[in-house]
Amino acid sequence: MEKIKLTIDGMAITADRGKTILEAALDNGIYIPHLCHHQDLAPAAVCRVCLVEVEGRGHTISCRTPVEEGLTISTESDHLNKIRRIPVELIFANHDTDCIACTRNNNCQLQRVASYLGLERDSMDRMRMGNIEKPIDTSNPFFDRNPNRCIYCGICIRTCDEIQNINAIDFASRGYKMTVSTFGDNPIADSRCESCGECVVRCPVGALSPKTTMEPSRSVKSVCTYCGVGCGVELGVRGNSVVSVEGDRDNAVNHGSLCVKGRYGFEFINHRERIRKPLIKKNGKFEESTWDEALDLVAKKFREYGKEKVAVFSSAKCSNEDNYVIQKFTRAVLGTNSIDHCARL
Amino acid sequence: MLAIGTNTTKAHPVIALQLKAASRNGTRLIVANPKEIVLSRHAEIVMQQKPGTDVVLLMAMMKVIVDENLQDQQFINERTENFDEFKKSLNTFGIEYAEKITGVPGETIIEAARTFATTKPASIFYAMGITQHSHGTDNVIAVSNLALLTGNIGKPGTGVNPLRGQNNVQGACDMGALPNVYTGYQRVDNPDVKKKFETAWGVELNGKNGLTHTEIFDDAYNGKIKAIYMVGENPILSEANAHHVREAIEKLGFFVAQDIFMTETSILADVILPGASFAEKDGTVTNTERRVQRMHRAIKPVGDSKPDWWIAAEIAKRMGGKGFEYAGAEEIFSEITSLTPSYQGISYGRLEHGGLQWPCPTTEHPGTPILHTEKFPREGGKGKFMPLVYRESAELADKDYPLILTTDRSLYHYHTSTMTRKVEGLELLDSEELLIINPEDAGKYGISSGDMVVITSRRGDVRSKAKVSGECPPGVISMTFHFAETPTNDITNPALDPVAKIPETKVSAVKIRKVV
Numbered sequence: 116m117e118k119i120k121l122t123i124d125g126m127a128i129t130a131d132r133g134k135t136i137l138e139a140a141l142d143n144g145i146y147i148p149h150l151c152h153h154q155d156l157a158p159a160a161v162c163r164v165c166l167v168e169v170e171g172r173g174h175t176i177s178c179r180t181p182v183e184e185g186l187t188i189s190t191e192s193d194h195l196n197k198i199r200r201i202p203v204e205l206i207f208a209n210h211d212t213d214c215i216a217c218t219r220n221n222n223c224q225l226q227r228v229a230s231y232l233g234l235e236r237d238s239m240d241r242m243r244m245g246n247i248e249k250p251i252d253t254s255n256p257f258f259d260r261n262p263n264r265c266i267y268c269g270i271c272i273r274t275c276d277e278i279q280n281i282n283a284i285d286f287a288s289r290g291y292k293m294t295v296s297t298f299g300d301n302p303i304a305d306s307r308c309e310s311c312g313e314c315v316v317r318c319p320v321g322a323l324s325p326k327t328t329m330e331p332s333r334s335v336k337s338v339c340t341y342c343g344v345g346c347g348v349e350l351g352v353r354g355n356s357v358v359s360v361e362g363d364r365d366n367a368v369n370h371g372s373l374c375v376k377g378r379y380g381f382e383f384i385n386h387r388e389r390i391r392k393p394l395i396k397k398n399g400k401f402e403e404s405t406w407d408e409a410l411d412l413v414a415k416k417f418r419e420y421g422k423e424k425v426a427v428f429s430s431a432k433c434s435n436e437d438n439y440v441i442q443k444f445t446r447a448v449l450g451t452n453s454i455d456h457c458a459r460l
Numbered sequence: 461m462l463a464i465g466t467n468t469t470k471a472h473p474v475i476a477l478q479l480k481a482a483s484r485n486g487t488r489l490i491v492a493n494p495k496e497i498v499l500s501r502h503a504e505i506v507m508q509q510k511p512g513t514d515v516v517l518l519m520a521m522m523k524v525i526v527d528e529n530l531q532d533q534q535f536i537n538e539r540t541e542n543f544d545e546f547k548k549s550l551n552t553f554g555i556e557y558a559e560k561i562t563g564v565p566g567e568t569i570i571e572a573a574r575t576f577a578t579t580k581p582a583s584i585f586y587a588m589g590i591t592q593h594s595h596g597t598d599n600v601i602a603v604s605n606l607a608l609l610t611g612n613i614g615k616p617g618t619g620v621n622p623l624r625g626q627n628n629v630q631g632a633c634d635m636g637a638l639p640n641v642y643t644g645y646q647r648v649d650n651p652d653v654k655k656k657f658e659t660a661w662g663v664e665l666n667g668k669n670g671l672t673h674t675e676i677f678d679d680a681y682n683g684k685i686k687a688i689y690m691v692g693e694n695p696i697l698s699e700a701n702a703h704h705v706r707e708a709i710e711k712l713g714f715f716v717a718q719d720i721f722m723t724e725t726s727i728l729a730d731v732i733l734p735g736a737s738f739a740e741k742d743g744t745v746t747n748t749e750r751r752v753q754r755m756h757r758a759i760k761p762v763g764d765s766k767p768d769w770w771i772a773a774e775i776a777k778r779m780g781g782k783g784f785e786y787a788g789a790e791e792i793f794s795e796i797t798s799l800t801p802s803y804q805g806i807s808y809g810r811l812e813h814g815g816l817q818w819p820c821p822t823t824e825h826p827g828t829p830i831l832h833t834e835k836f837p838r839e840g841g842k843g844k845f846m847p848l849v850y851r852e853s854a855e856l857a858d859k860d861y862p863l864i865l866t867t868d869r870s871l872y873h874y875h876t877s878t879m880t881r882k883v884e885g886l887e888l889l890d891s892e893e894l895l896i897i898n899p900e901d902a903g904k905y906g907i908s909s910g911d912m913v914v915i916t917s918r919r920g921d922v923r924s925k926a927k928v929s930g931e932c933p934p935g936v937i938s939m940t941f942h943f944a945e946t947p948t949n950d951i952t953n954p955a956l957d958p959v960a961k962i963p964e965t966k967v968s969a970v971k972i973r974k975v976v
Contacts, residue, residue, distance in 0.1 A: 256885030280480040280502065309871060310889060311473070326885075335758035338745050340738040341874050343624035344474045345747025345815070350739055350758040357739050357758060367814055368747065374473030376874060376886065383737070383882035384762070389720055390734040391763020401732065406764070406774070409731055413689075414778035416714040416730075420686045422666075426676040429637035430692030430768070431626035433735075434743030434755065436792040437768035438628070438635035439643065440784070441691060444772045447663045448781040452648050452670030453685070456637045458629050459591070459673060459962040460698040460875075 121186040136177035136188060137165050147190050148199060148228045150206075151268035152178045153317055156277055159269055163202045164228055166195055174198070200232050207234070208242035209291055211263040217321035218328045224319035225266055247291055254302035257379045258315045258325050262294045265322040271295060271314035278372070283308035295322075310375040316361070329358040336363060339377040340432065344368060346377055356385045417449065426453040462576055464492040464603070465514065465589020465966075468499050470871045472587070472623045472748075479585070488579050490572050492517060493589060494866060495896075495938060496931050505572045508933055509562040511866045512593060512853035512967040517569065518602035519848060520558030522609055523550040524573035531577065532611030539835075540608050541842040549847030561850070563933070577610050581617035588625065592867075594964045595851040596957040608843045614832040624748040626875070627738075631746035634803070634818070635796065639670030644800035660799055662782055672961040674699070674954065680708040687714040689775075691768055692735060696724040697876035697947055700963035701919050701954035718771060721878050724944050734765035741767045742789040744811065746818070749829070752806055753815035853967040854955035857935060861917065861969035863901065866938045867952065873942035880942075893946035894927040896938045897972075902928040905974055912975040915939070917951035917968050923975065924948075937972070941965075 117132040123140055130139035135158060140147050150162035160179040169175045170187035174195070177188075189195075206225065214220045229239075249262040267286070272295060275281050283306045287296035297306035315323040331351025339346040339360075347366025351359030360381050364371035383389075393409035394401040417425050427445040429438050438456075445454040461479060468476040476499065483489040483502040491503040492514070500506045509517045525531050526547060536543050555566040562569075576582055584607055590599045603620055612618035624630050636642040646653040654667050671679060677695070679685040681704065688709070699705045709715055709728050717726035718733040726732050740761040746752045761767070769792060773784035786792050790808045797803045805820040816827040835841030857864050872890035873880040880886045895913055897905075907913060909928045914921050915937070924939060924946045932938050941948040952965040 256888040335756050337755040338753045340627050342472050343626060343629055343748040344472050345751060345753055346474050352758050355759045369474045372474050372477055380880055380883045380886055383879040384739045386882045389762045390732060394732040396730050410774050410778055413716050413731055414775050417687060418779055424686040426671060426685045426688050428690040428693050429632055431629035431632045432692045433768045434741060434745055435631040435635050436743045436789045438632045438637045439792055439796050440769040441772045442636045444776040446665055447661045448776045448779050450666055452639050452666055453676060454637055454670060455639055455673040456632045457693050457698060458633055
């Protein structure tokens with residue numbers, strides 16, 4: 116990859132050709148305020164917050180301008196901040212500012228931009244025209260859509276289009292009434308949305324939030340247990356429960372993407388109906404037993420029936436190690452090759 | 461790209477993302493599926509062949525390619541054999557004949573053939589829509605012939621890509637959970653292999669192939685098999701003609717089920733052993749592209765449940781088995797790699813840096829993303845063209861059973877839904893079976909969306925709510941098999957492919973009536 120040399124705020128920077136000024140800055144640890152940029156998506160340049168000053172060119176949208184050899188860029192000036200403040204004040208003109216009640220409190224791009232620009236209460240309220248309470252769409256079982264927290268960055272819309280190719284949502288209406296809507300303005304559950312949650316993951320604010328928002332205390336890498344694609348997952352764990360699943364961006368298979376089952380289908384793990392003890396049927400009813408009792412009974416019965424009378428089904432849901440030991444047991448101990456699994460079903 | 465017999469957005473959603481992205485970036489996509497599927501929207505050419513006519517469709521495409529001299533002759537000369545025999549077998553697959561049998565307009569087949577042959581590289585994706593037929597092996601051979609004919613194998617962007625269903629179906633096969641092979645497809649009837657495993661395991665082994673899935677149930681039914689040890693499976697919902705499975709299990713002297721939940725099958729057991737779920741286990745799984753990846757234990761086993769390997773090893777030890785004293789999953793994996801050439805170079809240490817695709821014969825080997833780059837694993841190393849004839853599905857529509865039932869899957873559920881129906885949100889998004897029926901057929905039977913319908917085959921009947929939709933063409937209805945309330949596989953056809961022993965769940969003749 117060809118390297119480009121440029122200067123940002125007096126610092127010499129190198130960046131790959133094709134990167135934008137915003138990406139080059141962020142990659143080099145320089146924050147330029149931004150709202151509509153997302154690393155997985157094509158630049159939209161709709162929020163106008165990432166404005167910078169390019170020597171000899173004047174004000175430039177950094178998320179849409181590719182780096183060029185020898186550019187000299189300034190990311191900070193009173194004038195730049197004055198211009199940046201206007202679109203942000205317009206967002207606050209109809210934004211729910213009860214941050215403590217928001218799932219994205221302390222992890223919110225709007226908070227970050229507002230604090231970078233030093234926005235205070237009166238500038239947040241400067242353009243407010245009363246409160247327009249828009250209804251919250253709670254129709255999806257996994258996430259809510261709260262338009263009162265939306266910043267109109269379009270990241271959800273572009274995710275659904277560019278990454279998912281589903282196009283379940285788009286902007287509708289204008290001005291204060293502008294909103295992210297489905298076809299016919301139906302609840303999201305009645306749209307063509309597939310509940311993959313990719314938009315929820317990318318929403319920079321609290322407009323899209325998962326219904327269960329338990330923060331995990333640690334995260335463990337594994338592989339999704341559903342289909343044969345083998346997506347890398349990060350299981351969010353709290354105590355002895357799995358409370359969230361995220362796509363593993365480092366995984367070469369899915370690069371962070373997940374489907375609805377992979378992202379939201381984890382409730383079975385700690386489900387109350389899990390079988391927790393060995394069970395032995397006595398007089399037509401299952402009774403809990405110890406492992407010793409159950410295993411001794413199984414071993415005794417298999418020994419009684421002997422070779423060629425016992426067959427084994429292993430499982431395509433189990434690990435390689437499980438399958439290896441089960442087939443070894445079948446062949447080396449039961450003395451038969453009658454082992455199969457559900458590969459054909 | 462040709463996607464045939466795969467409803468990818470439903471069954472392999474994240475691979476579907478990549479297919480859709482490729483199509484958006486200008487890759488030409490051909491979709492062949494009896495149903496109009498979501499992927500069809502992204503395709504340049506869509507063919508809706510009648511269920512069970514894939515051999516005719518593919519052979520007709522190949523006849524067009526050969527007639528118009530669009531084949532990759534250099535690849536055929538250098539890398540393949542038996543082309544002339546194969547070429548002769550194309551003669552019966554004229555375009556009018558293909559149009560009549562498949563229901564796909566002749567000009568569409570011609571266009572698809574030309575597009576596929578002249579756009580390089582080209583890859584083929586398929587799933588159970590190709591394999592779950594009494595001639596499933598023929599279907600796969602037809603796919604392989606097409607790849608050989610156009611030189612689309614062994615190079616980036618090409619290949620015959622079966623999309624595997626379960627998270628570790630590839631690994632279960634690799635590990636020898638099959639009646640004819642040990643790990644890495646080493647044959648049980650090969651005396652050298654037998655000796656190798658006898659030495660490694662310190663026991664005398666059986667050199668005779670075992671019984672397959674469906675044969676085990678047949679023998680249980682006939683009284684030859686008396687006991688079954690079943691791990692993580694629910695055949696009462698997944699096996700074709702599931703009545704037969706239930707009767708077979710009821711005839712057993714002893715039935716052990718090992719599972720994480722009570723299922724329609726495990727409830728019949730004499731003993732249930734609680735297994736641990738994937739989140740509670742260390743181990744590896746192998747995905748559809750042969751990529752071995754590491755699962756890390758996130759939580760301790762729920763309740764008194766145990767990893768499945770531990771349970772099998774405990775039974776083995778109690779029956780006098782030697783060599784089952786494993787301290788953990790890594791020790792088992794080392795034993796696997798020592799006995800399996802294709803896994804030999806893989807270790808837990810290496811997997812911490814990402815998955816590895818087998819064959820990976822040495823610890824320095826980077827893994828093998830593409831197979832057959834220089835030769836094929838046959839004597840002489842050539843890919844063999846296989847002549848084919850069209851064999852009809854075991855059941856065709858007739859006056860008693862005038863409709864064809866094919867099975868499909870939902871995005872929101874997985875297989876028999878043992879796990880997904882425990883997730884409240886998934887259950888809310890998709891809570892019941894919906895029989896998909898074309899408006900024309902629906903009109904004929906007076907059925908509207910939401911009506912209850914009885915679907916009857918030669919094996920029994922099930923009830924389902926109907927959804928009237930153009931997804932299915934006239935004459936074809938489709939159902940999933942996710943819902944115990946509508947056990948679709950009670951009525952599907954257990955006719956087996958003679959080689960692969962896979963049941964024909966994709967084509968069953970049925971009749972329907974509205975419940976009034």
